[in-house]
Amino acid sequence: MNFTDIHTLMPEIVMAVLALAVLLSELVIRRKETVGLLAIVSVAVTAYFIPTSFGTVFNGMFISDGYSVFFKFIFFTCLILTVLISSRYLEIERSSHGEYYALLMFATLGMMLMASAGDLIVLYLGLELMALSLYVLTGFIRHEYRSNEASLKYFLLGAFSSAILLYGIMMIYAQTGTTDINTISSVLTEKKATVSLLLSVIFLLVAFSFKIALAPFHMWTPDVYEGAPTSITAFMSVGPKAAGFAVLGRVFLVGLYPLQINWIPLLIGLSILTMAVGNILAIQQRSVKRMLAYSSIAHAGYAVIGIIAGGNEGVSAMMNYLLIYMFMNIGAFSILILMRSEDFLGESLDDFKGLAKTHPLTAGLMLLFMFSLTGIPPTAGFIGKFYLFKAAVGAGYTWLAIVTVIFSAISAYFYLRVVIYMYMHEPEGEAVSLSGSPSLGLALLISALLVLFIGIYPSPFISFARIVTG
Amino acid sequence: MIPLHWYLWLGSIVFCIGIFGFLAKRNIIIMFLSIELMLNGVNISLVALSHYMQDLRGEILVFFIIAVAAAEAAIGLAIVVSLFRNRTSPHVDEIRELKG
Amino acid sequence: MPGRYLPTEYLPVAIFIAISIAFGLGALIMGSMVRLRRPYREKLMPYESGIDPVGEPRVRFSIRFYIIAMLFVVFDVEAIFMYPWAIVFDKIGLFALIEMIIFIVILLVGYVYALKKEAFRWE
Numbered sequence: 001m002n003f004t005d006i007h008t009l010m011p012e013i014v015m016a017v018l019a020l021a022v023l024l025s026e027l028v029i030r031r032k033e034t035v036g037l038l039a040i041v042s043v044a045v046t047a048y049f050i051p052t053s054f055g056t057v058f059n060g061m062f063i064s065d066g067y068s069v070f071f072k073f074i075f076f077t078c079l080i081l082t083v084l085i086s087s088r089y090l091e092i093e094r095s096s097h098g099e100y101y102a103l104l105m106f107a108t109l110g111m112m113l114m115a116s117a118g119d120l121i122v123l124y125l126g127l128e129l130m131a132l133s134l135y136v137l138t139g140f141i142r143h144e145y146r147s148n149e150a151s152l153k154y155f156l157l158g159a160f161s162s163a164i165l166l167y168g169i170m171m172i173y174a175q176t177g178t179t180d181i182n183t184i185s186s187v188l189t190e191k192k193a194t195v196s197l198l199l200s201v202i203f204l205l206v207a208f209s210f211k212i213a214l215a216p217f218h219m220w221t222p223d224v225y226e227g228a229p230t231s232i233t234a235f236m237s238v239g240p241k242a243a244g245f246a247v248l249g250r251v252f253l254v255g256l257y258p259l260q261i262n263w264i265p266l267l268i269g270l271s272i273l274t275m276a277v278g279n280i281l282a283i284q285q286r287s288v289k290r291m292l293a294y295s296s297i298a299h300a301g302y303a304v305i306g307i308i309a310g311g312n313e314g315v316s317a318m319m320n321y322l323l324i325y326m327f328m329n330i331g332a333f334s335i336l337i338l339m340r341s342e343d344f345l346g347e348s349l350d351d352f353k354g355l356a357k358t359h360p361l362t363a364g365l366m367l368l369f370m371f372s373l374t375g376i377p378p379t380a381g382f383i384g385k386f387y388l389f390k391a392a393v394g395a396g397y398t399w400l401a402i403v404t405v406i407f408s409a410i411s412a413y414f415y416l417r418v419v420i421y422m423y424m425h426e427p428e429g430e431a432v433s434l435s436g437s438p439s440l441g442l443a444l445l446i447s448a449l450l451v452l453f454i455g456i457y458p459s460p461f462i463s464f465a466r467i468v469t470g
Numbered sequence: 471m472i473p474l475h476w477y478l479w480l481g482s483i484v485f486c487i488g489i490f491g492f493l494a495k496r497n498i499i500i501m502f503l504s505i506e507l508m509l510n511g512v513n514i515s516l517v518a519l520s521h522y523m524q525d526l527r528g529e530i531l532v533f534f535i536i537a538v539a540a541a542e543a544a545i546g547l548a549i550v551v552s553l554f555r556n557r558t559s560p561h562v563d564e565i566r567e568l569k570g
Numbered sequence: 571m572p573g574r575y576l577p578t579e580y581l582p583v584a585i586f587i588a589i590s591i592a593f594g595l596g597a598l599i600m601g602s603m604v605r606l607r608r609p610y611r612e613k614l615m616p617y618e619s620g621i622d623p624v625g626e627p628r629v630r631f632s633i634r635f636y637i638i639a640m641l642f643v644v645f646d647v648e649a650i651f652m653y654p655w656a657i658v659f660d661k662i663g664l665f666a667l668i669e670m671i672i673f674i675v676i677l678l679v680g681y682v683y684a685l686k687k688e689a690f691r692w693e
Contacts, residue, residue: 020676020679023679023683024679024682024683027682027683027686027687121527121530121531121534124531124534124535124538125534125538128538128541128542132538132541132542132545135545135549136545136548136549139549139552142552142555143556145553145556148549148552148553148556149553151549151552151553152498152549152550152553155545155546155549156492156498156501156502156505159502159505159542159546160492160505160508163485163488163505163508163509163512164508166509166512166535167485167508167511167512169531170481170512170515170516170519170528173516173519173527173528173531174478174515174519177523177525178525178527179527179531533650533651533654536647536650537647537648537650537651539647540643540644540646540647540648541644541647543640543643544640544641544643544644547636547639547640548640551633551636551637555633
């Protein structure tokens with residue numbers, strides 16, 4: 001290694017240094033919103049180093065290319081939106097601590113490493129950095145039992161899946177003699193698919209399925225998403241999921257590409273099962289937060305189609321879908337945070353009764369996000385699904401696209417039920433008092449505008465994703 | 471020298487004991503120990519492979535796994551402690567505020 | 571010669587393990603064959619004569635112990651990175667020194683944080 005390589009790593013180095021600085025600043029700064037502001041500034045500084053970071057260093061261990069930069073863009077936006085929606089919420093939960101922001105930054109750093117990993121060792125380290133920060137963030141409301149419990153469940157299953165991932169890495173290493181993703185690919189093209197090779201593929205697939213919550217490895221998701229602080233649920237359902245997709249794409253579409261014939265049926269099965277489980281179980285939920293957790297499972301099932309389709313078309317459709325999903329999902333969770341006040345949980349479906357009468361603007365925004373999650377034009381959700389279907393049909397999986405449309409139609413039932421509760425029911429009891437704040441308003445504004453903007457004029461984002469994968 | 475596949479068998483047996491312990495036991499601490507056992511099964515295999523292939527990557531990965539496992543242990547204990555402040559039982563079956 | 575190898579130097583260990591297992595099992599089996607079995611209520615109590623135990627057998631001790639243990643585990647294990655570093659230090663030289671200083675500074679940040687949060691205070 002020489003010092004000229006350092007510019008490729010600069011975003012990660014800057015992020016690490018600033019995250020440590022934010023951690024220390026927490027010790028001296030009393031007002032915790034200031035720490036949040038510092039976190040946003042740090043992201044801006046880190047993003048400044050991104051354009052000059054392209055390259056492959058450390059013998060291919062670390063890759064900064066269009067693919068990873070697109071994902072880093074998602075992570076940064078996700079971090080900024082999460083910080084914006086957090087500060088008021090943490091005060092309501094009486095858990096306003098500066099470590100929160102430092103941990104978010106460490107998680108983002110881990111995700112950046114995952115997106116850039118060219119070697120399974122780096123991938124593992126990025127994954128653990130992300131996961132360890134998230135375990136703590138999930139249990140961040142220390143005095144609340146729900147949060148503790150969610151954290152424990154997440155921790156146990158997360159550590160279990162990491163161990164399975166490591167076993168898969170070990171088996172790949174045993175058979176190819178390397179952990180470098182590009183070298184694995186070239187070694188595997190000359191090998192026949194043996195049972196032990198397929199077993200290692202299965203191990204890796206199971207571990208990644210745990211991380212991005214594909215059924216039947218989704219069991220932890222509803223509990224963890226419900227128990228975690230709402231702002232962290234918003235973060236977890238977007239950033240780490242996108243990071244999981246980034247490594248899934250890199251490992252399966254580059255490293256294990258020679259075995260594509262063998263893993264595509266597995267992935268198709270997982271995808272259909274995930275859509276079925278997510279959409280059907282979401283129907284029964286009375287809690288909107290839990291409903292959104294199941295919906296996030298279902299959306300992972302949609303996004304996997306991009307990887308099944310493969311190629312530029314499929315990967316760029318998957319990346320776009322994750323970007324769009326970020327805005328609509330964080331938007332929906334922001335509404336939940338808006339509903340939460342000191343003595344009111346605001347998570348149940350009944351709390352949304354007659355919201356259109358008492359708070360028309362909030363109801364209107366929720367309507368927009370629900371439409372987008374369903375995939376109704378002219379919202380961004382429609383564009384995301386449209387390009388996924390297009391990629392699937394282009395790769396010859398028309399039947400899979402049809403199955404997805406059917407499940408999307410089912411999902412309309414539970415998304416639009418929230419809308420019906422808001423617009424067609426009379427308000428019950430006292431009117432819900434909203435706990436807004438300027439930063440939360442800003443986050444809502446950004447998400448709503450982008451959901452509409454991408455829905456009406458998607459070409460800049462579509463071509464951005466095409467260019468970086470091409 | 472002991473042949474490589476002996477080590478790999480040992481590693482996989484330790485790993486499987488870990489999986490069994492994780493799935494069969496309902497005490498958080500035992501489950502936690504089982505995960506450590508799984509990691510050590512991987513470590514044994516990696517060190518053996520690394521030695522036989524005369525390649526350092528496996529050993530490097532083992533170093534990182536050990537360090538990460540320590541951090542994981544600390545965080546796991548912290549979560550258990552904060553949970554115990556609100557409840558007292560170490561059994562998973564009694565932890566069921568959240569259900570689906 | 572993979573596959574046909576017999577680790578003769580481990581033979582004593584194997585014999586030792588076999589003997590110890592046989593001894594343990596043998597003692598238990600012998601005992602169960604020889605001893606009388608005549609259970610009655612007093613005999614089955616934890617103390618045949620004396621007071622029945624009351625309350626939890628486990629003693630609850632301060633949460634401080636756990637916190638110190640956690641901090642110890644983390645900082646202790648990080649030291650493993652210094653061993654390989656020390657072995658190759660004379661080959662890599664200055665660059666390795668700088669890297670290790672960076673590593674230790676990161677640990678130091680963690681230490682300062684723990685210190686300021688009074689994690690080491692025994693009160």
